[in-house]
Amino acid sequence: xxxxxxxxxxxxxxxxxxxxxxxxxxxxxxxxxxxxxxxxxxxxxxxxxxxxxxxxxxxxxxxxxxxxxxxxxxxxxxxxxxxxxxxxxxxxxxxxxxxxxxxxxxxxxxxxxxx
Amino acid sequence: xxxxxxxxxxxxxxxxxxxxxxxxxxxxxxxxxxxxxxxxxxxxxxxxxxxxxxxxxxxxxxxxxxxxxxxxxxxxxxxxxxxxxxxxxxxxxxxxxxxxxxxxxxxxxx
Numbered sequence: 001x002x003x004x005x006x007x008x009x010x011x012x013x014x015x016x017x018x019x020x021x022x023x024x025x026x027x028x029x030x031x032x033x034x035x036x037x038x039x040x041x042x043x044x045x046x047x048x049x050x051x052x053x054x055x056x057x058x059x060x061x062x063x064x065x066x067x068x069x070x071x072x073x074x075x076x077x078x079x080x081x082x083x084x085x086x087x088x089x090x091x092x093x094x095x096x097x098x099x100x101x102x103x104x105x106x107x108x109x110x111x112x113x114x115x
Numbered sequence: 116x117x118x119x120x121x122x123x124x125x126x127x128x129x130x131x132x133x134x135x136x137x138x139x140x141x142x143x144x145x146x147x148x149x150x151x152x153x154x155x156x157x158x159x160x161x162x163x164x165x166x167x168x169x170x171x172x173x174x175x176x177x178x179x180x181x182x183x184x185x186x187x188x189x190x191x192x193x194x195x196x197x198x199x200x201x202x203x204x205x206x207x208x209x210x211x212x213x214x215x216x217x218x219x220x221x222x223x224x225x
Contacts, residue, residue: 035214044117045152045160045203047214059212095159101150101205101214103171105159 002027002104004096009109016086016113022079022096022106030054030074033100036081038092039108046092049081050100064090086113118143119204121217128225132192135220137204139185143215147207149187151180154201154219163202164189191222199224 004027008020020036035050049060049070058070069082079096091113098104120138127133137149148167152160162171164180167187179190187206191198204217 037214037216044201044219045154045205045216047216050213057212061213101207102152102160103150103162103165105161107159 002098004098004104004106006094006096006106006109009094009111011112011114012086013115014087014113017082017084018086018111020081020083020094020096020109020111024077024079024098027077027098027104029072029077029079029098032098034070034072034079035097035100035102036070036079037095037097037102038090038111039095040089040092043092048094051079083111086111088113117218118208118211118215119206119217121202121204121220123218124221124223126223126225127191127194129194129196131194132190133194133222134191135189135202135204135222137187137189137217139187139206139215141185142210143185143206143208144182144187145185146209149180149182150205151178151187151189152203152205153198154203156200160203194224196224198222 003025005023036048051058051070067085071080093108095108096106151164154160167182168180202220208215
């Protein structure tokens with residue numbers, strides 16, 4: 001059974017940083033393009049970033065370019081999202097998603113940016 | 116504003132067939148396949164349809180998908196109360212090099 005488990009969310013002040021992690025099991029991460037998708041409270045799904053299978057190509061939605069960095073460690077079957085200079089509008093549930101567009105989803109981790 | 120366009124709401128009575136549309140462009144739906152997701156309140160999205168019309172194992176065959184040109188549709192037949200949820204379409208976009216989503220459709224079972 002495929003499992004994607006996110007961690008690292010929490011409450012952070014504006015301008016702060018967080019690093020999200022996603023651990024995969026029952027799933028060979030290296031075979032898939034991976035994405036982070038977020039959902040602000042009461043809003044729809046928004047693609048944030050994706051990374052190709054070997055990590056050679058990374059793409060971001062305009063609103064996070066220069067602030068967020070997606071990375072992966074295929075040996076550890078893990079995906080990451082480093083988030084810097086966080087803003088109130090980044091408050092959302094962040095989902096780790098396998099395949100592009102996603103076929104597999106984690107349960108999500110809540111990021112709250114507030115003073 | 117989402118890149119893919121969905122109606123914000125849809126409704127039907129138990130047993131009815133409902134259809135949800137998803138409109139895109141030549142850089143996304145026009146050249147790439149479409150996935151559909153169901154999201155129940157407080158839960159993660161669940162894959163309903165992939166590659167336009169393929170159903171993952173475990174998804175009832177009441178759910179079906181189709182694509183024509185730059186638009187796609189999700190059909191739900193034999194509507195049930197547990198189908199009340201938000202539904203999203205998604206596709207890869209070659210211009211953005213990213214995934215684009217529809218804004219979501221809230222389905223109400225009357």
